[in-house]
Amino acid sequence: MTKQKILIAGAGLGGLTAALALLRDGHQVQVFEQASRLGEVGAGLQLSANATRVLSLLGVDEAVREIASVAAGKQVRLWSTGQTWKLFDLGKQSVAEYGHPYYTLYRPDLHGVLVDAVRAIDPEAIVLGAKCASFDASESGVTLVLEDGRRFRGDLLVGADGVHSRIRQGLFGADAPSFSGCLAWRGVIPAERLPAHLREPVGNNWVGPGGHVIHYALRRGELVNFVGIVERGDWTVESWTAAGTTEECLRDFAGWHDDVQTLIRSVQQPYKWALMVREPLQQWTQGRVTLLGDACHPTLPFLAQGACMAIEDGAMVARCLRETGDPQHALRRYQDARVERATRIVQGSAANTKRFHNPALASAEGAVAYVDREWNEARV
Ligand code: FAD
Secondary structure, eight states: OOOOEEEEEOOSHHHHHHHHHHHHTTOEEEEEOSSSSOOOOOOEEEEOHHHHHHHHHTTOHHHHHHHOEEOOEEEEEETTTOOEEEEEEOHHHHHHHHSSOOEEEEHHHHHHHHHHHHHHHOTTOEEOSOOEEEEEEOSSOEEEEETTSOEEEESEEEEOOOTTOHHHHHHHOOOOOEEEEEEEEEEEEEGGGSOGGGSSSSEEEEEETTEEEEEEEEGGGTEEEEEEEEEOSSOOOOOSSOBOOHHHHHHHTTTSOHHHHHHHHHOSSOEEEEEEEOOOOSOOOBTTEEEOGGGTOOOOTTSSOHHHHHHHHHHHHHHHHHHOSSHHHHHHHHHHHHHHHHHHHHHHHHHHHHHHTOGGGSSHHHHHHHHHHHHOOOBO
16 A cells, blocks of 8 residues: 555544554654643543554553553442442453453543654654545545635544544535434543542443442542533533533432442532534435544443543554555545444443433332443342
8 A cells, every 4th residue: 555645633632643644654654633722621441452452553552551450340329228239350351352452541641642653653643733624526636625714635634533524524515413302511620629428440330310420439549530411401502511500500409328428529620512413324424535433433331331432442443444445445444344333332321321320210219220221230
């Protein structure tokens, strides 16, 4: 395969993974990021072995290990009584079973590792303050047009510009998301603010009627990530940076166990994200332009796989180019290799809404029977 000049819209986790994989293969890469400075939004992320394997193949496993917490396992907790069910082990178990660890990370830390790795190969690869507006594609190449009028010519364009993707819009028209009915509260907590049992390196999934809460350790226990999902119909802004208040978050979880109240009160700044759903696209590629990550398969965060899928996509774009002679054929092959898997994850995540928020969880008695049946694991 001859080396290509590849334009990438968006320096999120997916765009940077693609950039790193493509640079390592000797392609020329330019990543256009709308933000004027890097330092991604402060939230947590769970990365399972499918994603940590990719990071290892890309040579950043040591740098990632330095910043990660290793989740020892996962447990379900009941919203009202705090009763705990151990679900499964991760830690050594993930390595034994899949050959790669299960990490919980602070997103800006992982973002920083990928930025450093990209810049170590090409210090000029990431262009900041570059908001992509549109593109013109022809049989011979593609021109990316920025909002400020600058134009960049390349052989291929990858739209990694997230859930509100302009490149998806250019390919397939404006999308029509529908509100899932769920609002996600997000925030990080300095661990020293919490009692010891809320700082353990275990993934916690509190389940209750109409909502659930996730928390886990970040940065080797320095921080704790908090996500609270609640069914609520009056907030439809899908954004990493929309702030809310502690009081509002406490109202959404009124009546939940004291541990949940403690977590909410300890969050530094709560943010809120309206969770939208979209029909998964069945086509991601047209000629010299393709999509990856949330740009083509935004996913409810109920399987913790959205970023994992974006990371897988990024590596797969590079692999298909490596293994396929014709670049346009490579982009179609990438799409064909990924669509079914990504669609399954989108649908599986949506299906978890009912599981986590089931009305059977309302009464303590019904809840115990429900969790025993649904998760089928021993109580601790
Ligand atoms: P993004 O991370 O959104 O990156 C897109 C980038 O493009 C951004 O840098 C943005 O600034 C830039 N951009 C956007 N528009 C333009 C433009 N026009 N021009 C130039 N640049 C542009 N996933 C997991 O795997 N594990 C988890 O535990 C997990 N937890 C989550 C919790 C919550 C509450 C939410 C909302 C999501 C969670 N996810 C999780 C999903 C995950 O965050 C996303 O799937 C992932 O960030 C997608 O990566 P991406 O690179 O496709 O898009």
